[in-house]
Amino acid sequence: MHDDQREIDEQVVRELVDEQFPEWRSLSIRPVPGFGTVNAIFRIGEDYTARFPLTGEAGPTADTLRREATALAELADACPFAAPQPVAAGRPGAGYPLPWSVQTWIPGAVATPDSVSRSAAFAGDLARLVRALREAPTRGRAFGGRGRGGDLRDSDDWMATCLKESVDLLPVDRLHALWERMRTLPAPGRVAMTHGDLIPGNLLVRGDRLVGVLDGGGFGPTDPALDLVAGWHLLDTDARAVFRAGIGSDDLEWRRGAAWAFQQAMGLVWYYRHSNPAMSALGRSTLHRLLGDDHIGRA
Template sequence: MHADQLTVTPETVRALVDEQFPGWRELPVRRVASQGTVNAIFRIGDELTARFPLQPGDVESIRRGLESEAEAARELAGRTRYPTPEPVALGEPGAGYPLPWSVQTWLPGVVASDEDPGDSVAFAHDLADLISDLRAVSTRGRTFAGDGRGGDLRAHDAWVETCLRNSEHLLDIRPLRRLWDTMRDLPRHPAGDVMTHGDLIPGNVLVSAGRLSGILDVGGFGPADPALDLVSAWHLLETVPRRALRERLGSGDLEWERGKAWAFQQSMGAVWYYVDTNPAMSRMGRRTLDRILAAS
């Protein structure tokens, strides 16, 4: 998926586990098929998951990032009515793998990209309840920090322009450009930042029997625009359930439109960047853009 992507094999994981966590030597190691773009995922036995960053970087910076993700996961644990992975251990470079890596608890379920709940109002209500639970956690005075999604929409102008240029052979760019010209001027929400998951895409949402059963990739849990988690309305839901989610949350026009804008920004990148290397992510982006265009 990335030009500089690292290769992580089951043999490498087996060697790292045996060397650094000898208590797990008897547990089988299995690769997990995933549409994720940041980590290679392996199961260790039935209850643990190992995550290996896919792109090279400074060892200490990667370690700090993994420690920050673990801290966020610990803060979120038990705070929503749906289970989330909990940090277990931090591994070190070795066996030919050059970076720190993490271990967390395994959650059962099927990701929403494999079991599509998009037509279900009951699932939309579950999703709204999750977002409410996330927002109910205190920010403890923290505000959004960084340059990712969740702050100022206009800060993403250059990225969206890059996406528009790289998508000319894939999408009808004219209506998309007009949409962004409107979205980028949406004002910040006057209520201030709330706690958010930050990446509620189908691959991070677990489904069982058509209902929400768990949330993955919680290391980005933190303060951000209250509209940020509304990307899920566009990534995951069709028209009627999407309306049900909005009604349950009581989202006003500004919050709703900013949620649409964050989903737009994310989807514009997914379509072209992953068109050959992660087709499922590219298709997700296309579907979300189609939903946004139909509703605009």
């Protein structure tokens, strides 16, 4: 999926686990398929998952994993649904050059853009999640850096790249006009704790009910609208209205949430066109919802 991607397979994972965590030698190792674009994920027995970064260098990756472990524990405390807890930190070895991590396994089926798209029950669960995360204390922290969750205009260069790469894939004239309306939306004037990446692959369901939340390593203070991306990735019009009502979003917050969903979806379509068709299709379905929405796409 990435030009500098690290490769890892079950045999390497087996060697790493046996060497560094001998107490797990009797546990099975098997890959976890899915939407993952940042980590290769393997189950260790029935209770744990090992996550192996696909890109990066050893030093910065170790720092990132330490921050993620802290964020995971914080999110698990705030989350009203099951969420992974950090278990252990692995070292490079067996030909794999990066640090890696072990978390608890959360059972459930991965949500998809179609599986819960009309479910008012799921929309209510999703609103409950977003409200609960926002209520977690920021502890005086502010949003740091650029990109998702900050100033929308910081994404201008990335959007220009996405529009250029999508000329033969998407209706770029309409999409460019939509971004021009979105990019100048006023800042919210406050931050709140957000998951930061509520894509379908990070939400687990049983039937049409939310039961688990994954990949919470980015839990932190951002634009409160950032987690509203989930509504555009997953919900059709009526269910999306339930989601919005459950959160109580005003017009500005709702539009900023749509802008963050747009910013994310635009990159998915072309970047993962060949390497991860499911992610590319997610981008397309999200953009279809945005363009087809009377409040957002036709303003």
